[in-house]
Amino acid sequence: MAETAGGSGVLAVPTDGALALFADRDGAAAGLDERALAEAAAAAAGRALGRPVASLYARQEHTRLTYTFSAAAELEPGAHLVGTCDALITAEPATALVVRTADCLPVAIAGGGAVAMVHAGWRGLAADILGAVVGRLRAEFGVGPGALAAIVGVGVGPCHYRVGPEVTGALARLDASGAGWRGDGVVDLAAFAAGRLTGLGLDPARVRVLPGCTACSPAYHSVRRDGPAAGRQWSAIILT
Ligand SMILES: [Zn+2]
Structure with a gap:
């Protein structure tokens, strides 16, 4: 399966038995509606796989907080709300995991027959949601970090992310060594996320960061640029 972008507004990145999908503004016309965004993600994943899927x-x-989905039978196609959390995990086929972002990072993780989709802003990263997900993948599916690949999608870039010492200090408590994420009053969240994943044991060669900045590019929704009423991009991962 080739990596594709273009007219649909959805970048499709095959990885480790899974397909990660990252919508930009054109691919996320549903605005702020959580269910509509998840329905759009299910439809795009279904088109990519050639069959109806649930999200x-x-x-x-x-x-x-993480949520792990397992089921004896496939879900009905379409979107399903699971509750409150910031990372979804599954080893079930035909089930797309969806997050919404508009400056925060979408992080897709796959390997060993399992997938995870993470919503990661600085608070979640500082709370080590990536560590929580990598830990759950090992505990629940026996998949160690060395078997995982990750794709960090587009969020706010260091060009638009001046922060106070509380943010830098909170992130610095975690092992994200050698990532070059920390500048003078500036944080590169994507570099931090990639560095944290490496710190957790992922192979650096299998951690990819998609280039861009949501606040710079009109191709993306951005709360920093457009305020709290900004739309959201959806991102998803599904086992293939
Ligand atoms: Zn920027």
């Missing part, structure tokens, strides 16, 4: 989404609150 799971959550109320996102910048926590380190």
Whole structure:
């Protein structure tokens, strides 16, 4: 399966038995409606796989809460709300995991027959939601970090992310060594996320960061640029 972008507004990145999908503004016309965004993600994943799929989404609150979905039978196609959390995990086929972002990072993780989709802003990253997800993948599916690949999608870039010492200090408590994420009053959240994943044991060669900045590019929704009423991009991962 080739990596594609273009007219649909959705970048499709095959990875490790899974397909990660990242919508930009054109691919996320549903605005702020959580269910509509999850339905759009299910439809795009279904088109990519050539069959109807279900999608799971959550109320996102910048926590380190994860939710693992397992089922005896496939869900009905379409969107399903699972509750409050900021990372979804599954080893079930035909089930797309969806997050919404508009400056925070969408992080897709796959390997060993399992997938995870993470909503990661600085609060979630500082609470080590990536560590929580990597830990759950090992505990629940026996998948160690060395078997995982990750894609960090587009969020706010260091060009638009001046922060106070409380943010830098909170992130610096975690092992994200050698990532070059920390500047003078500036944080590169994507570099931090990639560095944290490496710190957790992922192979740096299998951690990819998609280039861009949501606040710079009109191709993306951005709360920093457009205020709290900004729309959201959806991102998803599904086992293939
Ligand atoms: Zn920028």
